[in-house]
Amino acid sequence: DAKTTQPPSMDCAEGRAANLPCNHSTISGNEYVYWYRQIHSQGPQYIIHGLKNNETNEMASLIITEDRKSSTLILPHATLRDTAVYYCIVRGYNQGGKLIFGQGTELSVKP
């Protein structure tokens, strides 16, 4: 299974863009990149996912490098409610079902 590496913590000013990096240098061609976040001790919440093209939805944008070895989650206008732990996960076809979370990045949005 591809491993992911994320910085343990980041700060962001309210109203500014939050850019959360993820390294997945061992990703294989059929593996997707997923981003989830967890607020306090709630269940993880889906944000976005992608394969190789950049993706955007109402919550965030996902930028994947051309070699797919890293990606960045962008929250365009961070609010205090975006304070959470953000997890980058890679998963593809035929992984036998196993789904492993890394340690995630704790994002603190400050006024």
Add this chain to the structure above:
Amino acid sequence: NAGVTQTPKFRVLKTGQSMTLLCAQDMNHEYMYWYRQDPGMGLRLIHYSVGEGTTAKGEVPDGYNVSRLKKQNFLLGLESAAPSQTSVYFCASTPRDRLISSGNTIYFGEGSWLTVV
């Protein structure tokens, strides 16, 4: 459509007692997972199942047993609870691999808080 439901949500056990956590999903998902999350830590995979009647070990399986007798239910058992098993437990489900490209594919329950004293 309730998604993923965990019961109970809160439980206090004495050391040595046994209990079972139930995870139920109504989305006809093949894959189901049990995770534990300790304070300040990420989610660690305990056991998972890729289909009815099949289970597999995750990262931290010791002290737990699981069963998947029905597709919609995944049970996590603690035979002899220990204080080290005090944690928040999350269940998740997802369609099987060939469908993972279709959007929000990993659904989580709201968590079960277990304290072993």
